Amino acid sequence: MMPTLDGPDLCRRIRQDERHSHMHLILLSSRGSRADIVAGLNAGADDYLVKPFDPEELRARLHVGVRVLTLQERLADRVAELEAAVSTVRRLHGLLPICSYCKRVRNDGDDWEQLESYISEHTDAQFSHGICPPCLAIAVADLKTR
Numbered sequence: 575m576m577p578t579l580d581g582p583d584l585c586r587r588i589r590q591d592e593r594h595s596h597m598h599l600i601l602l603s604s605r606g607s608r609a610d611i612v613a614g615l616n617a618g619a620d621d622y623l624v625k626p627f628d629p630e631e632l633r634a635r636l637h638v639g640v641r642v643l644t645l646q647e648r649l650a651d652r653v654a655e656l657e658a659a660v661s662t663v664r665r666l667h668g669l670l671p672i673c674s675y676c677k678r679v680r681n682d683g684d685d686w687e688q689l690e691s692y693i694s695e696h697t698d699a700q701f702s703h704g705i706c707p708p709c710l711a712i713a714v715a716d717l718k719t720r
Contacts, residue, residue: 582617589618596646598639602627 579587581601588594599621601614606624614622620642621635670692671680678686679693690701705713 581619582614585614585618596643598643600632600635600639602632 581603585599585601588597588599599619601619601622602625603610603614603622604625611622611624620639623632623635672678672689673680673686676686677689679689680686681692693699694701
């Protein structure tokens with residue numbers, strides 16, 4: 575028995591501390607009743623072993639904890655990537671202020687820039703330029719009149 579604090583109380587304190595709340599906690603106790611195990615798990619323990627314990631079992635449970643923490647880290651990384659992607663998508667959601675004459679777009683800094691530059695900066699889109707048939711006809715007619 576611990577002198578001033580029991581295992582479930584220690585688990586509660588650790589879970590309340592933001593710096594340590596992510597830790598994988600295994601209670602190793604001499605108390606083995608169903609009520610003690612449930613109380614330990616409800617207090618925030620991730621696992622519970624009763625003394626006397628088998629060292630191989632403890633090692634296996636520690637490996638499980640490492641797997642769980644690794645998966646949590648990977649999941650947190652993926653969530654961060656998805657949040658960044660959603661942020662980028664949101665930047666292009668809604669109305670884009672486009673000049674009806676020169677087709678420039680007003681950016682976040684209230685400057686006007688080429689549509690291609692704005693879209694390239696805010697998306698993964700790539701551009702290739704050509705000339706559509708109506709514009710080609712106008713350009714050819716314009717060249718003939720010169």
